[in-house]
Structures are given as structure tokens and as C-alpha cells.
Amino acid sequence: MAADNKSGKGRLKAFKPDVIKTLDVTGPDRRLMEFVASALPDLKRTRLKQMLSHNQIAVNGQPVKAFDHELQQGDRVMVNFVREFKVFRHRRLRIVYEDEHIIVIEKGYGLLSIGTDSKSDGTAYSILKDYVKWHNPANKIFVVHRLDRDTSGLMMFAKSIEAKEKMQHNWNNMVLNRKYLAVVEGTPDPATDTIRTYLAENSRYEVYSTDNPEEGKLAVTRYTTLRAGRNFSLLEVELDTGRKNQIRVHLSGIGHPISGDRKYGASPSPIHRLALHAATLRFVHPVTRQEMNFSTPVPRSFLSLAK
Numbered sequence: 201m202a203a204d205n206k207s208g209k210g211r212l213k214a215f216k217p218d219v220i221k222t223l224d225v226t227g228p229d230r231r232l233m234e235f236v237a238s239a240l241p242d243l244k245r246t247r248l249k250q251m252l253s254h255n256q257i258a259v260n261g262q263p264v265k266a267f268d269h270e271l272q273q274g275d276r277v278m279v280n281f282v283r284e285f286k287v288f289r290h291r292r293l294r295i296v297y298e299d300e301h302i303i304v305i306e307k308g309y310g311l312l313s314i315g316t317d318s319k320s321d322g323t324a325y326s327i328l329k330d331y332v333k334w335h336n337p338a339n340k341i342f343v344v345h346r347l348d349r350d351t352s353g354l355m356m357f358a359k360s361i362e363a364k365e366k367m368q369h370n371w372n373n374m375v376l377n378r379k380y381l382a383v384v385e386g387t388p389d390p391a392t393d394t395i396r397t398y399l400a401e402n403s404r405y406e407v408y409s410t411d412n413p414e415e416g417k418l419a420v421t422r423y424t425t426l427r428a429g430r431n432f433s434l435l436e437v438e439l440d441t442g443r444k445n446q447i448r449v450h451l452s453g454i455g456h457p458i459s460g461d462r463k464y465g466a467s468p469s470p471i472h473r474l475a476l477h478a479a480t481l482r483f484v485h486p487v488t489r490q491e492m493n494f495s496t497p498v499p500r501s502f503l504s505l506a507k
Contacts, residue, residue, distance in 0.1 A: 215337055219282050225275040232259065233267035236279060255284035263287060286334055293327055296354065296494055301363040301487045303328060303341070304356050304494055309473050313346040313355065328357055344368060348445070350460075353380070353478025354494055358486070366486035371442070376491070377482040380437040380447060381498055382423075383475035383505045384456040385466055387433045391425040395450040399443045406463075407445040409453045419443040421450040427506045432459055434498070434506035436479075447476060459505060471501040 223239045236248060236257065255263035258278045259271065263285045271277070278285070288295050292308035305324065307313065312323040320326065325343060332339040342364035344356050358364035367374055397409040398416030410416045420440035427434040433456070437447050445464075451457060452464035458476050460469030469475060482493040 216282050217336065218280055221279045221281070223277040223279070225271045225273055225277065227273065229273070230271050231267070232257070232264060232269040232271055232277070235271055236277065239277075240279065251279065251281075255287070256280045258285045286331070288331055290327055293324055296496075297492070301359055302356055302485070303332075303359060304354060304481065304492075306496055307347055307352055307355050309350050309352040312349045314343055324355065325357070332359065345371070345442070347478055348448075348474070348476075350474035351476045351478060352499070354481040354496060355478070356481065356483070363486040367483075373484075374486065375481075375483045377480060378439050378442075378478065379480035380439070381426075381477045381479045381502060382435045382437050382447060382451065383432050383459045383502050384435055384451050385432060385459060386456050387428045388423065388425055388435070388454060388456050391428075393423060393454075395419075395421045395423070395454060397450065397453065399446060399449060401444065407443070407449050409449055417441075417443060419446045419450065421447060423451070427503075429506040432475075432506045434502055469505075471505055473501070475502055475505060477502065 221240065223236070225235065233248065233252070237243065237245065249267070251257055252265050252267055255265070256279065257264060258280075259269065259275055261276075261278075292311045294306045295303060296306055297304040305328070307324050314325040315321075315323050325341065329341045332341050339359065342358040342361065344358050344364060344367045347353060347355055356367070358367060397411065397419060398413055399407055399419045400410055400416030401407050418441060422438045422440065423435045425433050426436050435451075437451075439446065448458055448461050448464050452461065452466075457464050457466035458474060460466055460471070460474045461476075462468070477496070477499055479498070480493075480495045482491070484490070485492050
């Protein structure tokens with residue numbers, strides 16, 4: 201159907217890019233309204249009040265509505281003349297770090313990293329895609345690596361083809377360290393060890409260990425026991441390789457499956473989830489080449505399980 205040019209019906213609303221003024225607080229403590237009015241004298245006070253009420257003024261990245269908010273030296277005030285500042289909130293996904301090239305998130309358990317044939321919405325990828333497109337419909341998001349649906353923790357997505365390709369083509373060199381936390385059934389002996397096998401996948405998409413290098417791909421997993429409880433133990437796990445289900449298969453293979461991992465031989469979990477969490481992600485930034493290091497605390501449920 202042709203658009204009605206006279207009435208404007210049927211036409212897509214044109215995207216207006218943000219117009220943002222950044223103001224650094226360099227002097228003594230001042231109140232927000234006073235500071236912005238002084239820094240932007242052409243901005244009428246009624247307009248300033250409207251912008252405050254509509255989340256168009258942010259302090260250190262967070263929208264502020266209180267006109268008497270106390271500013272301190274070193275604070276950064278941003279004024280968006282077009283629309284509100286977007287504050288990302290999601291109960292199963294938290295943005296840990298973001299710049300123009302990458303986004304690092306903490307994914308909750310039970311959330312798919314990317315879509316499947318039967319589910320495309322409500323994944324980490326789709327949630328972040330909607331978020332970046334809110335800022336600009338031309339923005340895109342790219343998958344760099346994945347976590348299993350029931351594994352929680354740190355993941356990285358790229359915001360440009362350049363960042364995606366540099367990370368994926370040089371993954372083993374760019375990723376300096378990945379550490380996971382896992383609660384396993386029983387107590388491993390020895391308490392610290394390296395597991396080295398070849399991993400293969402059968403027709404039912406089940407990954408298994410083999411000693412035959414022609415049958416699978418080499419996988420190396422290192423673990424250290426952090427806490428040994430009566431029925432469960434908390435392990436720190438590091439990967440030298442990143443194969444599908446590697447940690448789950450290797451720990452099951454030594455007789456200590458991850459709590460809740462029914463697929464690889466575990467009993468039902470008292471905490472009703474797979475007790476695997478991607479806790480540390482250290483890598484070289486694909487564009488700036490700076491070392492980036494992110495960590496998350498041990499989930500409380502893991503500590504209670506391995507007490």
C-alpha cells in the first residue's frame with residue numbers, strides 16, 4: 201500500500217540521532233540544576249525541569265531526576281536534547297561493560313545465548329539486539345562465543361564485524377584466561393588435576409570422551425578444589441581448549457558430574473539448576489588491544505551447596 205504523503209500515514213518515523221552534551225564537573229560541589237543552568241545558559245529553566253523529569257540528564261551514566269542532586273568534582277553530566285537516556289534492565293541479563301566495539305554481559309542460567317530452530321526471541325542475542333537498535337536502528341550485534349543455556353556467567357558480544365572477526369579468528373591468542381566455578385557431586389581426588397582427552401559427538405548430539413585422536417578433538421581442562429563439603433565440592437575450572445560441553449563431560453568422566461547435570465549422570469540438584477558459572481573472562485580488546493579483565497563473585501547458591 202502506498203504511503204499517504206499528505207497525512208503522513210504509512211510512513212516510518214524518521215530516526216533522530218541523539219544530540220548529547222557532556223559536561224565535566226571540575227569545580228567544588230554543586231547541585232545539578234544550578235550546574236547545568238550555568239553550563240548551558242541558553243537552556244530555559246522550564247525546559248531543564250522537563251528534561252530532568254524525562255530522564256534526559258544523566259550523572260556518571262545514570263539518569264537523575266532530582267534537581268538538587270549533589271555533584272562532586274570528577275562527576276560527568278550528560279544532557280540528551282533529543283530523548284531519554286536508555287537504562288538497560290533485565291532480570292536474567294546484566295551488562296558488565298560496553299564500548300563502541302564490544303559488550304560484556306553476565307548471563308543468567310536458563311537463558312539461551314542465541315536462538316534455535318524453535319526459539320528466536322528471549323535469548324541473550326535478541327535482548328542485546330533490541331537494546332543496541334534502540335540507540336540506532338542501523339546498529340548490529342554479533343555472536344563471538346556461547347554459553348550453554350543452563351550455564352550462567354560472563355559472555356562477550358561484538359558490535360562490529362571488525363571486532364567479531366578479530367576475536368573469532370584469533371580466539372586462542374586473544375582470550376588470555378577463562379575461569380569457571382562448578383559444584384560437583386562428591387570430592388575429587390586428587391584435589392587439583394588436569395584432564396586431557398579427545399572429545400567427540402554422536403548422532404544424538406551427545407559429547408563423549410575418547411583416547412582416540414582420530415575420533416575426537418583434543419580437550420584440556422584444569423581444576424582446583426576450592427571447598428569440599430559433605431556431598432558436594434566447589435571447583436575452579438580453567439580451559440586450555442573450548443570444546444562443546446567440555447567441562448561437563450570431563451568432570452563427569454572422573455566420576456564427579458556437575459550438580460544438576462542430568463545429561464551427564466548427575467542426580468537432581470538441590471538448587472534446581474546446573475551448578476556451572478563462567479566467573480572470569482580476560483582477553484585482549486579486538487580494537488584497542490588493551491587487556492580487559494572481568495570477574496563475578498561465586499553464586500550464593502553454590503556456596504550453600506558446597507558448605
